[in-house]
Amino acid sequence: MAKITLSDLRHSYFTKPKTPDDWALKQLDIEWEDGGAYALLGPSGCGKSTLLNIISGLLVPSHGRVLFNELDVTHASTADRKIAQVFQFPVVYDSMTVFDNLAFPLRNRGVAEDEVTKRVHEVAEMTDLTAMLKNRASGLTADGKQKISLGRGLVRTDVNAILFDEPLTVIDPHLKFLLRAKLKELHQRVNNTMIYVTHDQTEALTFADQVVVMNVGEVVQIGTPVELFEEPQHTFVGHFIGSPGMNVVPCTIESGSAIFGGRKIKTANKVTATTVKTELGVRPEFVSFAKTGVAARVVKVADAGRFNIVETNCQGHRVYLLSAKGEPIPSGAAKLAFDPENTRIYLDGWLGGRRVGS
Amino acid sequence: MKRYAWLIPTIYIIFLMLPIYWLVTMSFKTTNEILGSFTLFPQRFTLDNYRTIFTDPTWYWGYINSIIYVSLNTVISVAAALPAAYAFSRYRFLGDKHLFFWLLTNRMAPAAVFALPFFQLYSAIELFDTHIAVALAHTLFNIPLAVWILEGFMSGVPRQLDETAYVDGYSFPAFFTKIFIPTIGAGIGVAAFFCFMFSWVELLLAKTLTAVYAKPIAATMTKTASTSGYELGLLAAAGTLTIIPGAIVIWFVRNYIAKGFALGRV
Amino acid sequence: MNKPVNQKAWFFVLPVLLLVAFNAIVPLMTVVNYSVQETFGNNEFFWSGVIWFEELMRNPRFHDSLGRQFTFTLTILAIEIPLGVIIALAMPRKGIWVSVCLVLMALPLLIPWNVVGAMWNIFALPEIGLLGKTLNTLGFDYNYTRQTGAAWFTLITMDVWHWTSLVVLLSYAGLVSIPDAYYQAARIDGASPWAIFRYIQLPKMKRVLTIAILLRFMDSFNIYTEPLVLTGGGPGNSTTLLSIDLAKKALGEFDLGPAAAMSLIYFLVILLTSWIFYTLMMRNEEQ
Numbered sequence: 001m002a003k004i005t006l007s008d009l010r011h012s013y014f015t016k017p018k019t020p021d022d023w024a025l026k027q028l029d030i031e032w033e034d035g036g037a038y039a040l041l042g043p044s045g046c047g048k049s050t051l052l053n054i055i056s057g058l059l060v061p062s063h064g065r066v067l068f069n070e071l072d073v074t075h076a077s078t079a080d081r082k083i084a085q086v087f088q089f090p091v092v093y094d095s096m097t098v099f100d101n102l103a104f105p106l107r108n109r110g111v112a113e114d115e116v117t118k119r120v121h122e123v124a125e126m127t128d129l130t131a132m133l134k135n136r137a138s139g140l141t142a143d144g145k146q147k148i149s150l151g152r153g154l155v156r157t158d159v160n161a162i163l164f165d166e167p168l169t170v171i172d173p174h175l176k177f178l179l180r181a182k183l184k185e186l187h188q189r190v191n192n193t194m195i196y197v198t199h200d201q202t203e204a205l206t207f208a209d210q211v212v213v214m215n216v217g218e219v220v221q222i223g224t225p226v227e228l229f230e231e232p233q234h235t236f237v238g239h240f241i242g243s244p245g246m247n248v249v250p251c252t253i254e255s256g257s258a259i260f261g262g263r264k265i266k267t268a269n270k271v272t273a274t275t276v277k278t279e280l281g282v283r284p285e286f287v288s289f290a291k292t293g294v295a296a297r298v299v300k301v302a303d304a305g306r307f308n309i310v311e312t313n314c315q316g317h318r319v320y321l322l323s324a325k326g327e328p329i330p331s332g333a334a335k336l337a338f339d340p341e342n343t344r345i346y347l348d349g350w351l352g353g354r355r356v357g358s
Numbered sequence: 359m360k361r362y363a364w365l366i367p368t369i370y371i372i373f374l375m376l377p378i379y380w381l382v383t384m385s386f387k388t389t390n391e392i393l394g395s396f397t398l399f400p401q402r403f404t405l406d407n408y409r410t411i412f413t414d415p416t417w418y419w420g421y422i423n424s425i426i427y428v429s430l431n432t433v434i435s436v437a438a439a440l441p442a443a444y445a446f447s448r449y450r451f452l453g454d455k456h457l458f459f460w461l462l463t464n465r466m467a468p469a470a471v472f473a474l475p476f477f478q479l480y481s482a483i484e485l486f487d488t489h490i491a492v493a494l495a496h497t498l499f500n501i502p503l504a505v506w507i508l509e510g511f512m513s514g515v516p517r518q519l520d521e522t523a524y525v526d527g528y529s530f531p532a533f534f535t536k537i538f539i540p541t542i543g544a545g546i547g548v549a550a551f552f553c554f555m556f557s558w559v560e561l562l563l564a565k566t567l568t569a570v571y572a573k574p575i576a577a578t579m580t581k582t583a584s585t586s587g588y589e590l591g592l593l594a595a596a597g598t599l600t601i602i603p604g605a606i607v608i609w610f611v612r613n614y615i616a617k618g619f620a621l622g623r624v
Numbered sequence: 625m626n627k628p629v630n631q632k633a634w635f636f637v638l639p640v641l642l643l644v645a646f647n648a649i650v651p652l653m654t655v656v657n658y659s660v661q662e663t664f665g666n667n668e669f670f671w672s673g674v675i676w677f678e679e680l681m682r683n684p685r686f687h688d689s690l691g692r693q694f695t696f697t698l699t700i701l702a703i704e705i706p707l708g709v710i711i712a713l714a715m716p717r718k719g720i721w722v723s724v725c726l727v728l729m730a731l732p733l734l735i736p737w738n739v740v741g742a743m744w745n746i747f748a749l750p751e752i753g754l755l756g757k758t759l760n761t762l763g764f765d766y767n768y769t770r771q772t773g774a775a776w777f778t779l780i781t782m783d784v785w786h787w788t789s790l791v792v793l794l795s796y797a798g799l800v801s802i803p804d805a806y807y808q809a810a811r812i813d814g815a816s817p818w819a820i821f822r823y824i825q826l827p828k829m830k831r832v833l834t835i836a837i838l839l840r841f842m843d844s845f846n847i848y849t850e851p852l853v854l855t856g857g858g859p860g861n862s863t864t865l866l867s868i869d870l871a872k873k874a875l876g877e878f879d880l881g882p883a884a885a886m887s888l889i890y891f892l893v894i895l896l897t898s899w900i901f902y903t904l905m906m907r908n909e910e911q
Contacts, residue, residue, distance in 0.1 A: 058808060078811045091809040095827040104823075108814040152813055366714035370792075371728050374785060377747040378731070380754045384746060396757050438639040445636035450627045457637065463898045464648050468846040470867040471887040474874050475651030498647040501640055561738045561849050562871075576738045580853075590746060597739040604734025605727075612726050615793055 002068040002160040004032040009064035024050045026217045037187045039208035040197045047217040048197050057081045068160050084153025085163040090145030094138035101137045102151045123154045142170045161193040201241050213237050233351045238281050249317045251280040258345050261294040261315040266340035271352035282343040287321035290337035385595035392590045407595035420575035430493035432553040435500040443508035461502040469562040477566050487569045495563045500553040511545025551611045658884035676885035689869040697844045700783045708791025729789040741853025744782040772862040775855050794836045798829035838901040
């Protein structure tokens with residue numbers, strides 16, 4: 001088990017990167033505590049797979065260092081890093097039984113056979129594979145195979161971290177929930193550092209203590225699921241997390257305060273400098289109908305179970321709000337109020353007044 | 359160990375190229391040089407052997423004959439195999455498994471067994487010494503091969519494609535020609551390549567079924583070897599020329615060769 | 625795979641059926657017919673029962689050529705299969721060299737079989753061939769037209785030259801179908817190169833290797849043109865394989881009865897191996 005530090009990390013697949021777009025990873029400083037559960041969340045192509053490969057040792061970064069417990073492993077091979085990985089598509093050794101699959105990493109390391117049997121039975125019990133130990137691995141379902149992959153990491157006592165690369169991609173929807181719960185349970189039991197890469201916010205938010213949100217090769221926010229929801233540091237985080245995502249509308253700034261729809265809007269932050277793009281961000285949860293406020297027109301109401309999602313046209317921009325079941329929804333013209341505690345000004349996408357890492 | 363891995367294929371390719379090199383270099387030598395001395399390169403470079411082949415009708419007609427029956431065979435084999443492969447890949451029907459197996463056994467049929475009966479059969483129906491006779495005879499092993507390869511490729515195309523097309527209002531012939539055939543274009547290319555190849559390299563049947571008018575190049579070569587003494591240079595030149603068509607077609611299917619040899623089942 | 629039952633599919637198969645039946649059944653009937661008849665020339669034939677089969681079974685000449693055939697087939701399998709796998713393992717997986725390797729390696733497969741024979745004939749000639757001259761210069765007494773050992777060496781080297789690429793191509797196709805994740809997982813699990821071969825590469829190549837072994841088995845059983853052109857079955861009868869013996873009987877000596885009986889036995893061997901091939905393949909497909 002280890003603390004993982006990524007220091008001043010940058011990576012480009014080009015030998016001589018010219019424009020900022022040539023960098024798959026722009027600039028990264030992250031510290032992951034020993035035994036934590038972390039998620040790397042972001043859309044396809046955001047650089048999360050590149051980052052995972054750098055941690056697992058399949059890629060050497062163009063710049064910066066990777067440390068496992070203060071030990072520099074930037075150039076160490078995958079085997080030397082002592083990590084385990086569960087891949088997107090299940091990897092099992094088809095010709096072996098489930099038992100032999102789980103025993104494989106131990107036997108390769110020359111562990112005595114009694115010890116192997118003991119460890120395998122322990123891990124099989126944890127991962128609910130005991131009943132299938134004698135079966136051929138090729139006959140298992142996708143979720144069973146993913147459990148084997150995970151089990152091969154868990155049997156080893158020397159593992160620094162377990163990496164998950166979108167492990168639920170090929171799992172049936174009704175089993176995803178079960179396997180996710182299992183992962184969470186296992187993490188609490190074995191207390192290993194786990195890093196989980198995904199583009200699915202539900203998976204990331206339910207699994208991880210800390211979520212790293214990435215977009216186009218940059219980390220846009222690191223925080224607990226609650227922080228990501230309540231205080232998005234970037235409009236991308238607001239958009240990407242939450243359903244529907246945060247409303248983002250353009251605004252103007254006058255003496256540090258936001259002006260939208262001709263009205264001064266109270267916000268949680270104040271800004272001193274203004275830049276090219278100034279926006280107002282507020283989650284649908286914190287928008288409500290009011291007697292006074294910004295004029296809007298109700299366009300559509302969608303039933304989402306416990307509440308309704310109301311789509312409005314507010315000063316030419318689409319603004320969503322959530323209204324509890326039974327609350328009256330005005331038809332046509334309406335006025336919208338934004339909760340000052342949860343309405344923020346964003347400058348060029350970043351939360352005004354402070355910026356991650358600065 | 360990994361660093362020196364490239365040595366193995368390199369040495370193997372050199373081993374493959376040596377006899378070919380010897381054939382090619384010999385084709386540029388005079389008969390005197392071949393028989394008189396041992397030289398790694400032609401000392402007196404000559405194109406006479408090639409000149410003979412390109413000016414003597416018995417020689418160049420050999421090539422034309424070969425290309426005619428090989429092409430005919432390729433067209434017949436692929437055209438007949440297409441609907442059959444579709445049937446095998448999409449439906450079950452009475453006796454399908456046995457039929458498939460029986461086709462396979464014909465791919466394995468030893469030509470030596472069939473040579474004489476073929477001679478009698480094609481003489482009886484008065485097709486002896488025609489291009490079509492050789493083309494038809496070669497379908498014995500090429501059709502099974504084409505069916506197997508095409509079936510392998512077709513089984514890789516999800517059946518939803520067929521169903522979507524019918525829902526969109528395509529008739530079967532329109533679907534087959536406009537949608538399905540373009541989809542398995544690579545498979546057809548590979549099947550055609552293998553038909554071409556096996557028809558091109560086979561000699562025993564081609565020789566047995568022809569005498570004068572449809573005589574393949576390979577047969578012309580054997581005749582030369584025995585009648586006009588030991589004209590090794592000429593023989594080498596003729597041999598070199600038979601390698602060229604193969605080399606050209608390989609290039610087009612290089613990415614699919616292996617899949618074809620696995621009968622479309624990798 | 626749940627394919628729907630549709631008897632009309634027979635119409636699709638009909639052209640293939642007619643063409644192959646025409647080529648396979650009529651000649652096969654002719655062969656069967658010969659195998660049970662006696663001829664004294666003049667196109668007169670008499671029923672002779674199974675005497676040709678009995679005679680063949682007792683005939684040492686047949687036993688010899690069958691023995692040679694098995695020796696040949698097993699030898700080339702023992703060389704070509706491991707060699708092909710090793711070469712496939714060492715081949716590059718990406719980049720321009722893949723195409724170069726594939727094209728160059730496939731080249732021998734596209735050379736007409738008599739040209740293969742002729743090429744090796746002149747390549748191995750003791751005085752003027754590159755191989756023969758080199759061997760003799762190095763101090764080996766090598767002359768494949770006079771020495772049985774040399775003739776076999778040349779014959780087997782020629783077949784290895786001609787057909788190993790088939791094994792390489794098939795193995796290679798099996799290898800490249802293995803996703804990178806398997807190699808990564810193996811590295812993470814600390815697998816040795818041997819373990820990677822044994823538990824990842826070999827299982828994935830099992831299916832293509834089955835095809836390779838059986839194709840090579842059957843094709844080597846049918847081999848005719850190349851050895852005929854190379855050695856003509858000689859020196860003596862030392863390289864007279866089954867097909868050559870058969871053709872000598874049927875075409876050379878016009879001994880149609882025994883030749884036909886031999887053809888049928890031959891055909892049964894092929895049928896049996898085809899059946900094994902088919903069964904193995906279908907079982908693979910179901911997995």
